[in-house]
Amino acid sequence: MILGRKASGAAALALVAGGALAQPYEDYAGQTVVAMFPAHPHYDAVMEVLPTFTEQTGIEVEVDQMQYLAMRERQTLELTRPEGDYDLIGYVVFSKADYVYADQIEPLARFFMDPVLADPGYDSADLIPGYMENLGFAGGDRGYLAGRTGGQFGIPFGAETSVLAYRTDIFEEHGLEPPETYEEMLDLACRIEELEPGMTGIASRGQSGHQTSHAFLLHLNPYGGGIFDDDWNVIVNDEAGVQAAEALKTILDCGPAGGTSFGYAEAKNAFLTGEAAMILDSTAIGGEVNDPEVSQVVGNVGFVPHPCAVECASQTGGFGLAIPRNARNPEAAFLLMQWLTSKEGDKLIALAGGNPSRISTHQDAEVLAEYPHLAIFGEALENADPDWRPIIPPWGEINSELGTTLNMAMTGEMEIQEALDIVAERTEEIMREAGYYTWQDAAAE
DSSP states (O other): OOOEEEEOOSOHHHHHHHTOOOTTTGGGTTOEEEEEEESSHHHHHHHHHHHHHHHHHOOEEEEEEEOHHHHHHHHHHHTTSSSOSOSEEEEEGGGHHHHHHTTOBOOSHHHHTOTTTSOTTOOGGGBOHHHIIIIIEESSGGGTSOSTTOEEOOEEEEEEOEEEEEEHHHHHHTTOOOOSBHHHHHHHHHHHHHHSTTOEEEEOOOOTTHHHHHHHHHHHTTTTOOSBOTTOOBOTTSHHHHHHHHHHHHHHHTSSTTGGGOOHHHHHHHHHTTSEEEEEEEGGGGGTTTOTTTOSOTTOEEEEEOOBSSSOOBOOEEEEEEOBTTOSOHHHHHHHHHHHTSHHHHHHHHHTTOOOOBHHHHTOHHHHHHOTTHHHHHHHHTTBOTTSSOOSTTHHHHHHHHHHHHHHHHTTSSOHHHHHHHHHHHHHHHHHHTTTTHHHHHHHO
């Protein structure tokens, strides 16, 4: 369902008439780029800066914003049409594999090779590497990462990583240091209630399905685990997987009541209302902790990078931008994509409250004066793992199986090892049905 279409700026005609437009935009002045974006705080910030793009270029922009699951459903229909209604789409990270595999989004090479369209000052090296690989590349290593056989299909835009937010006032009162390791974090998770009656340790997702899976994955890579090894053998039920699941259960057991039914919104609200002293989740919370309309902990929140276990590894997720194969105005859409993710665009969006995608924006003095927490977010991004979850077409089914079965271990209905063994067996079946063991099976004959 479309939540709303908003048109940016009305300066195009004046710019054209006055001859103020310069190449490369003047050939596209007067065109309208129709975009589909998620209803998300980052894209709310984008809406604030779109008039500047129109003023500079003469290209109009119309935007449909919708909840991301509804957006995914709409895109599934739109991308199959001979001619689509959208020139630019925001897509959630796990959609990348589906859209590339179905040949529904444009490879970006032809746009960046065009000297009329490609800005020589774009500085792609400044885009956060883990996000570029996770959100933008396909066809390389393991099919969904960068590599010599890969190509770029999108640009990260509204990408997120995981950080630990904590109550500075509570920590100062009890002489606590924010945790740097999992051992320290899990110890604090269960001690907070003793130190501060009425408050719990860490707010976490735990709802059956996607939310439990997401929470488990937050801990899996730091413990050195994964869903698969390099040959697609399932390893989710190994020692690292068990340790990650045990960490999640400790967090849920020592966290707010009802945590095994929490999605992100419930976990976030438990922290923002003072029910929990910490939350380990997306950097998206950074824009809300000091907003008095939603937060009761204004001025009392600090951030540290995702704690380390065997490794230091944080989430890669969020959204990217892509040009549909059936776009009506792909070149104008590329110019908008390029502008939004340029150094200028990234900084303007950050100052409006969005999530920066560039290293330089996280270090910009003007941005940090307004949002000091972005310095820590930039530090956390150094550990963002592009292989945080496998972005392959069967992942949706595997993700559902993982989150549903593991939730039963979180609620005490089965043992952790039993749950992960069931997940591993079912995952292997799903992968075999999808053809991932074709070459292995042939070699074994």
